Amino acid sequence: MSATHPGYYIPHDTRWPIMGSIGLFALLGGFAMLLNGSSSAPVVMIIGTLILVVMIIGWFGTVIKESESGFYNDQVDISFRHGMIWFIFSEVLFFAAFFGALFYARIYSVPWLGGEGSVGATTGPLLWPGFEGIWPTNGPAEIGGAFGTIPAVGIPLLNTIILITSGATVTLAHWALKKNQRKPLCWWLLATVLLGLVFLYFQGVEFAHAYNDLNLTLESGIYGSTFFMLTGFHGLHVTIGAIMLLVMLLRAMRGHFTPERHFAFEAAAWYWHFVDVVWIGLFIFVYWF
Structure with missing residues (x-):
């Protein structure tokens, strides 16, 4: 679809939203564990943070490619x-x-x-x-x-x-x-x-x-x-x-x-x-x- 196309671009199926949800759940869950004195809390929080970083890079990268391809x-x-x-x-x-x-x-x-x-x-x-x-x-x-x-x-x-x-x-x-x-x-x-x-x-x-x-x-x-x-x-x-x-x-x-x-x-x-x-x-x- 070109930038002047009269239609509205509908995004394709993507894994990024569910990945972001998992990352947020792990990050906040790890923080709750930290408040309760769990020794494994830092590891869970680090995993959640890494998942969120990958999600942000991947999702925004997809949007950039779509934009530069003239889909919007x-x-x-x-x-x-x-x-x-x-x-x-x-x-x-x-x-x-x-x-x-x-x-x-x-x-x-x-x-x-x-x-x-x-x-x-x-x-x-x-x-x-x-x-x-x-x-x-x-x-x-x-x-x-x-x-x-x-x-x-x-x-x-x-x-x-x-x-x-x-x-x-x-x-x-x-x-x-x-x-x-x-x-x-x-x-x-x-x-x-x-x-x-x-x-x-x-x-x-x-x-x-x-x-x-x-x-x-x-x-x-x-x-x-x-x-x-x-x-x-x-x-x-x-x-x-x-x-x-x-x-x-x-x-x-x-x-x-x-x-x-x-x-x-x-x-x-x-x-x-x-x-x-x-x-x-x-x-x-x-x-x-």
Whole structure:
């Protein structure tokens, strides 16, 4: 079927969905075993992860071959766009849940427990002597241990500059693709991937500093939990986005994409811009305020 064919492409039978289901079952089952102290849990999780990696490479490879063979028409392109929009929307809700937990704890729960409002007036004395409804809090020092926080000026600010710059480079790559300028496209994509890797490096340095020097860990009360859940999951999304852009770079080097048809590149760029926006929210509400 050509790209201008009026029909709608119906995928052939494929083994990838069932393989992905098996991989997810093994990964999550292994994680459940890990929580219950099973010694074989890591092996099960590794097997599940490997199955998922093979599934992703195989499935996306099939889609790429179909696309490059001209099987997809404009209606299929619209379907892909709708799918990516809903996927990013689900990611927005994912982070909204963690931001909601942060806001609820910081604005409502901690002040109430500190004695503000009718609820806190009765529950405050039930905690421990000397409790104050201030942020950050982790409870008495003997529970989670006293900890330090990471200021906004430093690695967080540097990483903000890095991600904003990467948003600009991926946009320049998109402009180059629209003008069918292959070399600038590849160089700007490479710059974006490298900036993402630099961001991850500095985030690793920050996490090591938090654990080793500040005693800021996942066990540091609600502050430590929300801090690492938000920044850690964002780092995971940066990793995924960098892998997506790396695949786009390799495809661009092989001559894939045209100025008119390049949704795979657009989808990766959308995802990267989403990652940028989430980080700005993190920088403001986790590090700055």
